[in-house]
Amino acid sequence: GQQVMQIPQYQHVQEGEDFTTYCNSSTTLSNIQWYKQRPGGHPVFLIQLVKSGEVKKQKRLTFQFGEAKKNSSLHITATQTTDVGTYFCAGGPGGSYIPTFGRGTSLIVHP
Amino acid sequence: DGGITQSPKYLFRKEGQNVTLSCEQNLNHDAMYWYRQDPGQGLRLIYYSQIVNDFQKGDIAEGYSVSREKKESFPLTVTSAQKNPTAFYLCASSLERGRGDTEAFFGQGTRLTVV
Numbered sequence: 001g002q003q004v005m006q007i008p009q010y011q012h013v014q015e016g017e018d019f020t021t022y023c024n025s026s027t028t029l030s031n032i033q034w035y036k037q038r039p040g041g042h043p044v045f046l047i048q049l050v051k052s053g054e055v056k057k058q059k060r061l062t063f064q065f066g067e068a069k070k071n072s073s074l075h076i077t078a079t080q081t082t083d084v085g086t087y088f089c090a091g092g093p094g095g096s097y098i099p100t101f102g103r104g105t106s107l108i109v110h111p
Numbered sequence: 112d113g114g115i116t117q118s119p120k121y122l123f124r125k126e127g128q129n130v131t132l133s134c135e136q137n138l139n140h141d142a143m144y145w146y147r148q149d150p151g152q153g154l155r156l157i158y159y160s161q162i163v164n165d166f167q168k169g170d171i172a173e174g175y176s177v178s179r180e181k182k183e184s185f186p187l188t189v190t191s192a193q194k195n196p197t198a199f200y201l202c203a204s205s206l207e208r209g210r211g212d213t214e215a216f217f218g219q220g221t222r223l224t225v226v
Contacts, residue, residue: 009151033214042201042217043154088153090215098169099205099215101146103153 004091006102014110019076021105023089030092032065032072033099038085079109114138117202117218124196124225132187132221134202141207143185144215147171148199157200160185161207189223196225 003026013019023032031050035043047056049065049072056063062075072091076083086106090099115136124130136143142161146154156169160179174193179185185204189196200221205213 006153035215042220043203043215044217045214048214090154098144098156098159099213100156101154103151 004089004100004102006089006105008105009103010106010108012108012110013079015081016078019079019083019107021074021087021089021107023072023074023091023102025070025091028069030069032069032089032091034063034072034074035088035090035101036085037088037104041085043088076107079107081109081111083107084109115202115204115216115218117200117221119221120219122221122223124223126225127191129188129190130196130223132189132200132202132223134185134187134218135183136185136204136216137183138204138206138216139182140204140216141182142205142213143179144203144205145169145175145177145185145187146201146203148201148220154201157187196223198223 005024007022031048033048034046036046037043047063052069053067054065060077064073086104088101088104090101092099118133144159145157147157148154155171157175158166158169158177160166163179163182166177166179174190176188202218203215205215
């Protein structure tokens with residue numbers, strides 16, 4: 001079945017450093033979604049990418065969808081302590097859509 | 112307020128007992144999902160339902176059962192057959208539009224501990 005791999009599993013950064021997490025799928029995706037889960041919380045939707053090569057920005061966050069629609073990345077510029085949490089990508093094939101989640105990348109920001 | 116509600120937030124049960132986790136949404140969403148989250152494992156799909164009175168097994172359905180008698184409700188029963196039930200359980204819903212526009216809304220989760 002479809003697999004969505006996410007790396008790295010953990011990332012420690014100093015506040016102000018940049019952070020990137022990568023998501024790779026074994027199959028072509030219809031779209032990719034990104035979620036953030038704060039410690040002790042539940043996943044919250046951040047963004048959805050649909051088009052090949054699409055790039056979207058939300059303040060310090062930049063999301064990319066690969067040309068082949070098999071990979072995606074989330075880049076955070078100048079991390080802050082409020083960025084702490086686990087970032088998940090979720091993707092699925094077209095048609096009846098059941099999101100398959102990656103294992104997530106836990107971001108730890110040291111002040 | 113529209114949203115998705117899970118109850119209870121914490122649940123303790125003795126080994127061998129069945130337990131039912133509640134999930135209710137007032138978002139008028141067609142699709143509902145149950146995920147299990149273990150440390151380092153991400154979110155694994157247990158069951159999902161795209162319409163009332165219909166549901167499908169996910170990747171780890173063994174030892175679990177669900178029902179979807181109403182659009183708003185999708186309870187999950189963790190049976191005694193589930194070998195390792197202690198985990199964080201997340202319910203989610205999404206609006207199935209058939210275009211891939213399916214942002215998932217999550218409940219607050221239920222942390223189940225079996226002793």
